[in-house]
Amino acid sequence: MALLVHKYGGTSVGSLERIEAVAARVARHCAEGHRVVVVVSAMSGETNRLQALGLDLGGQAVPREMDVLLASGEQASAALTAIALKGLGVPAQSFLADQLPIRTDSAHTRARIEHIATEALCDALDGGVVPVVAGFQGLAVDGSITTLGRGGSDTTAVALAAALKADECQIYTDVDGVYTTDPRVVSSARRLPRVTFEEMLEMASLGSKVLHPRSVEFAGKYGVPVRVLSSFEEGPGTLITLEEDDSMEQPLVSGIAFTRDEAKISVRAVPDVPGVASSLLGPVSACGIEVDMIVQNLANDGGQNDFTFTVKRGDYDRALAVVRDAADALGAGPVVGDAKIVKVSVVGVGMRSHAGVATQMFAALAKENINIQMISTSEIKISVVLDEKYLELAVRTIHDTFGLEGAEGEG
């Protein structure tokens, strides 16, 4: 007898057959006595189609209208899902963002949710009606439609679950949970029965595609239990919780994330004076290029040091040009780069209370003769930059080292 929020992504509502499968699952949960609120994305491909139309006309410069355009995709899928539910005899009604409303700020194409009015949803639930909410969209204070950016439907679902104090927010995707690492790289990768928000947030930011980082942040902030499940098969999925699991020995490492499309840029012989980092990175950020890892060592005896940072591989050429100009202006040495690197990260809240995780990781890599180019750490993760040719070997080795392989834990 729980109150559940179901969220279905584009693939899960990508065809009439898939929409009917969604309706069947919702109907089953209702028949089991649960109350269900459904959140849907646009049918797969639809957002890209609409976006291409808008951008072709110059929509980049008209974010308000791009939002009106893109929001129409979720409007259609919400209506179709409500129709499919009614076809199964389940009372259902679609709700668009402005019909609740879901209030956001006015930052078109990347708005943030400020408040959700739940009266209409509660009335529907009390009347035995399944509300089908169009994800991704919001309503600005001036009455304009907004959208929440890519992955925004996850955020809609989590925010709704928080506002309704739902028992669980179930995110249905095309994978059946969160894995210790990508099963395509490590065949013995294992589904995690549970993971903390902090770990999930690090993993999402570090390349795991399962959940949008903002939705994880939101879930953590409001303590919404989130479960990642497959919309194609039954299973317990992965529960993302606020609390570390006290009932058993916490594993040191929960998972290994990696990103392939990285590039690094180093500036040699940078004068060791205040303001150098901002002189070098300011122009990069001004171009809209996101900087990820930044490493600067102690100055050498000559009062100079090397300054290294990473960017997305697609931004490499632009960043290199910008930094060369900045380095010249500073009187620094040559700028060198490498676009064939990857980042591998281990994530785990267990690191907080256990020393030696980094040592163990570095030793494992050394044993395979894999050179570590950069290191960056946070409280619950360690990231290293490696030559891209070592990616699979490194991930498998680390996966082994921390004993992540093998049979599934409790589900």
Add this chain to the structure above:
Amino acid sequence: MALLVHKYGGTSVGSLERIEAVAARVARHCAEGHRVVVVVSAMSGETNRLQALGLDLGGQAVPREMDVLLASGEQASAALTAIALKGLGVPAQSFLADQLPIRTDSAHTRARIEHIATEALCDALDGGVVPVVAGFQGLAVDGSITTLGRGGSDTTAVALAAALKADECQIYTDVDGVYTTDPRVVSSARRLPRVTFEEMLEMASLGSKVLHPRSVEFAGKYGVPVRVLSSFEEGPGTLITLEEDDSMEQPLVSGIAFTRDEAKISVRAVPDVPGVASSLLGPVSACGIEVDMIVQNLANDGGQNDFTFTVKRGDYDRALAVVRDAADALGAGPVVGDAKIVKVSVVGVGMRSHAGVATQMFAALAKENINIQMISTSEIKISVVLDEKYLELAVRTIHDTFGLEGAEGEG
């Protein structure tokens, strides 16, 4: 310095190139000093695509959600048109029905407009902004999205023009005006420079596809001058006005309309007692079949008569079965039908003050040996039912008889 409402149908916004052409025309009218409100339909094919998706899931039974689904098409085209206008440097903003709002009754899929709030539009116009309104959609009192039925964007445009007291409502289509008859049948057919609302209403109801009958009715009721124009080429189009043109001799007949997809059903030897018509037609209407012409002659000496009516050809088989049952119950004679008939109508406000139009029409048909199967008249039109093989010959003959061919009148 006029206030104009432009309405563009699906073909006129059917591609990015067409949308850019629409924006260019609006920009030109703005540059000439006019204030313009734009109403758009969904891109051609989009409404059919969405409708097919919805109906496949059983949307027929869920009209509220079909409206949410279908309205998304106009939402997208309104946003795209606003983007294209901004690309030309014309300030523009999309408005959905609920953002004005355009209030309707709650009859989903065929709602009627009750009230349009014009404050937001007037503010936009006063600020030099072109409002781009999503046609076809409305807002019911319970906050649901409604749609106005096929051709509904015409009604949106005319209603907006009435509410704003616009100087002209310009309907841009793929033809350059209203013709004396279909130019594909009579090559000498002539564009009418003007036509009255009554004539337009009869012609629209009788098969002329230019304007939706409800929008014409609305325009007539509120005295909105409507002009039908081509969105593909420049030209004066056809002005639809409240007043008959007093400045010149009113032609007897303005145009000839026809429909090909008719069928007739006759019940022989019907007892001449009260209630017979409703006993025969009640069951037909109950099946959702629309009955068009109805003819019943005086009873013969035996106290019996023949009762004949027409339906759309697609409804013929169902109607025949229903009427056979009803005729049996009445003790009437055999039911016979013919699905190979057409209806040809002459329309003209001039008929009001001139006798003899019917005689002239019937004589022309007789001269060509065309047998008239049924006749029905109103104050400004005469319709006849003919064997379908005579359609083209009949239309050309009547067109000639009333001197409709030849050079265009004043534009």
